[in-house]
Amino acid sequence: MNMPYDAHNDALADVPDEALLTLFASGDEAAARALTVRLLPRVLAQAVRMLGERAEADDVAQEALLRLWKIAPQWRRGEAQVSTWLYRVTANLCTDRLRKRARSAPLEAAPEPADESASAAQQMQSRSRAEALNAALAQLPERQREAVVLRHIEGLGNPQIAQMMNISAEAVESLTARGKRALTAILSGRRDELGFSDD
Structure with a gap:
């Protein structure tokens, strides 16, 4: 007798995560659906923040x-958390796309959907800030960019980032500090243009 998906999903x-992945490997499609429902929004949000574009982020999340x-x-059970492994794969896929984008057209960015609550000037400023940040991030060394995005855009803690990047928490701290200094230097001449105050 087949259990309705919703009831089975509630049971799962x-x-x-690790147990769901093991169930999927044994042929349990409901476990795969439950794990997808749980992880896809997180992976998609990470990809959107790193790439700044929904269509590309969808592709990365699916991959x-x-x-x-x-x-x-x-x-291998117990070696890593499923979510940590997935964050790392997503970050690597995004970094690959950012590299390709930087080689082809570093300042090119897809237009963001219009926010009805924001004025045209606010929308232009938000878009300019996003483009400037993406361009500045693209100039950072790969490891600095990954650490800065995971820490200051994704909001992950240093211990989790350290595990994802296979480095110490102190090394994460160093990478993010150097990355922030580099971003500040890259963007320093554009503070007024981008509407940033001295905070």
């Missing part, structure tokens, strides 16, 4: 989840 709500499904049968 408290099952840890990251496909890679998770492919490695499910070989997953």
